[in-house]
Amino acid sequence: TDVINLISKDSIDILFQLKEKNISCYALSNWSSETFVGMTDDYPLLKYFDGLLISGEVKLVKPSPRIYELAMKRFNLVSKETVFIDDKLENVQVA
Numbered sequence: 001t002d003v004i005n006l007i008s009k010d011s012i013d014i015l016f017q018l019k020e021k022n023i024s025c026y027a028l029s030n031w032s033s034e035t036f037v038g039m040t041d042d043y044p045l046l047k048y049f050d051g052l053l054i055s056g057e058v059k060l061v062k063p064s065p066r067i068y069e070l071a072m073k074r075f076n077l078v079s080k081e082t083v084f085i086d087d088k089l090e091n092v093q094v095a
Contacts (some may be wrong), residue, residue, distance in 0.1 A: 024050045026075050032056035061093035
């Protein structure tokens with residue numbers, strides 16, 4: 001699988017633009033814990049994120065409000081200062 005299939009080209013461009021401005025970026029993914037093993041080695045792009053929250057590891061999935069609450073707490077984020085980007089409108093609306 002090509003990393004572009006995992007993360008859209010637009011999202012990759014946004015990630016690099018934000019990182020160039022020293023803005024922290026985190027990934028919140030509905031990835032199973034079994035299939036995520038080794039992905040940061042296979043897809044070095046994932047190492048650009050300041051933190052990863054993998055649904056299979058925390059037993060929560062988007063669009064459950066609890067996974068967004070966990071991400072906010074885990075990464076010490078402030079809701080009014082946080083932007084959530086996703087390829088599914090439902091996930092954005094719940095976030």
